[in-house]
Amino acid sequence: MRYSLRQLEVFLATAQEENITKAANHLSMSQSAASSALGELESQFGIQLFDRVGKKLQLNTLGHTVRPQAEALLQQAAELERTFNEQSGGGDLTVGATLTIGNYLAVGIMARYMEEYPGDRVALEVANTEMIAQKVLNFDIDIGLIEGEFQHPDIDVIPWCDDELMVFCSPEHAYTTKAKLTKSDLLKAQWILREPGSGTRQTFDRAMHGILPNLDVTLELQHTEAIKRAVEANLGIGCLSKVALQDAFARGSLINLSVPQRDFSRQFYFILHKQKYQSMAIARWIELCREEEGKC
Template sequence: MRYTLRQLQVFIAIAHHQNLTRAADELAMSQSAASSALKDFEHQFAVQLFDRVGKRLQLNEQGRLVRPRAEALLAQAQDFEQILLRHAEAGPLNVGATLSIGNYLAVGLMAKYMAEHPDAPVRLDVANTRQIADKVLNYELDIGLIEGELNHPELEMIPWHNDELAVFCHPDDELARKQQQQGHIDDSDLLAARWILRESGSGTRQAFDRALHGLLPDLNITLELQHTEAIKRAVEARLGIGCLSQITLTDAFRRGSLVHLTVPQRDFSRQLYMIVHRQKYRSAGIQAWIELCRNHALTP
């Protein structure tokens, strides 16, 4: 074989960091050793995988072509190593989750996974849909759990869980009183309200925009916040009304600190997905996580 796994590690680390020094630090190597490994790797096949741009090493077309295969080969080698060293089928797993899923569902899934695979550590990265997708595409995450819908040729979307958004307000809000009288609110109420919403790029915002098609240009959006809890606190402070996943609001509705507003003319249902890079090697850990998500009912 004309290449080594260490050379693959160096190539992948440099592709990720676009910097030789940071790649060497990650691999606990000297800079000269990492540089030599890359040069030997390229020399063996008479190919250049990076363009040198100042201090950056940027993947060129050839490098982008071979990176997915290198990632897959290294993942298989690591999977094999875990089986030999730990006598376990599943190795370490890097999971990404969007904010609502990460804060309300993913921890329970991690507990089940770790109970079934006690020797397989799991790392959870929580961010919005766009950021999780970028990390899966860049092989920083093995699998993502997202709320939004994506159309990217390199990502496989695996339907996972049905969810629904809920419009909500403070118990003393005028809309709460109107709903008590009428049983629901209508589009004119939505247009008159002040809204506190998630930021663009989040799956929740994507589903909200789809549900309120036709009204978006005329909505009064007072605040856009990145965190679910901040939106709930702002609505509790009577700064406006909000719209979040029902899984994030169960406790607040039960306590009566927030009121669910019924909007029968609007469809707030959505699908949650698992996303995996199409060229990512499906390790035993990834397969086990997918099966766990499919087989366990989810409650916040």
Template sequence: MRYTLRQLEVFLAIAHTGNLTRAANHLAMSQSAASSALKDFETQFEVQLFDRVGKRLQLNEQGRLVRPKAEALMALAQDFEQALIRHAEAGPLNVGATLSIGNYLAVGLMAEYMNDHPDAPVTLDVANTEHIAERVLNFELDIGLIEGELHHPELDVIPWREDSLAVFCDPSHPLAKLQNARPLTDDDLLTPRWILRESGSGTRQAFDRAMHGILPKLHIALQLQHTEAIKRAVEAQLGVGCLSLITLEDAFKRGNLTQLHTPTRNFRRQLYLIVHKQKYRSAGIQAWIDLCMTKTS
């Protein structure tokens, strides 16, 4: 074999960091050793994988082409190492989840996964759909759990479970009293100030789709990145919000917030799992997918 796993590690570390020094530090190598490994790797195959821009090494077209295969080989090698060293079916797993899923569903999944695989550590990155998809595409996450609809040629997008958004307000809000007298109409939805998630989030994507036709007429007063901040702002009577029902159930039961029923609008949506198509499906990734598929409601 004309290449080594160490050369692959150096190539991938530089691809992730864009810098030889940071890649060497990440791998606990000297800068000269990392530089030599990359040079030998490229020389053996008479290929250049990076464009040199000052101190930055940026993947060129050839580098981008071979990177998914290198990532798959390294994942397979790491899986093999785990099986030999730890005698475990599953190794370390890096999971990404959007905010609603991460704060209300993923922690329970992690607990069950770690109970089934006590020697397999799990990390969880919580961010919006756009950020999670970017990290899965960059092989920084093994798998993502997202709320937004996504179409990308390099990603497997796997339908997971159904969800629904809910419009809500403070119990004293005029719309809460109005819906006791009659069903709310589209005209009613145009009257309040709205407090919503930011663009790039799956929740905002679903809201915009559900409000098609009247969206430009809505008074969007605030756009916030965190679910709890939106709930607190609505409790403070700053406006009406819209979030995943799973994030609001406790507040509805306590009476802190009131659900507004919107018969003219469809807020149902699908949640998804995403994996890079070139990502090696290790025992850990497959075990996580199988666990998620048992939790579809």
């Protein structure tokens, strides 16, 4: 074999960091050793994997082509090592999740995974749907858990479980006396919503088809808890996942409002890069998520 796993590690770290010094630090090796490993990999095959743009090393067409193959090979090598150590079945994972899933579902799943495989590490990154999808495309995370609908030719989108958005207000709001909200009520309300690009906002906008341009959106916030606090302060009404509101409804700090003429249903999804090697760790994570479907 004309290349080593270490050379592939340097290649992948450089692809992620776009800098050989940062790649070396990531791998706990000297800059000269990392530069030598990458140079030897390229010279052995008479190829170039990066374009040098100023101080950055950016993947060229060939680099983009071989990156998923190198990722898969290293993951398979790691699984083989775990098998030799009689620890197969788990493995380190980097999971991306949108805010509702990350704050209310993923942490519990992560705890179960780490209890099952105490020697393995799970890193959780929380962002909106667009950002999580981009991280999957860039191979920055192993698997994404998203709330919004998403399509891309390089990504597999796999349904996970059903969810529903709920409209809500504070106990002091005038709408608490209404059995259901009418179209007029929706147009008169001051709304506190998630930001564009989030899965929650995508579902809300779809549900409000026909009146969306005329809604009074007072605040757009990136965090569900901030929206809940603003609504509790009676600054307006909100719309979030039922998963994020169950405790507040039980306490009585927020009140559910009925909007029967609007469809707020949606699904949670797994997203994976089509060229990403499906490791045993990813497979087990998906199994644990499916066991938690009753909490959605």
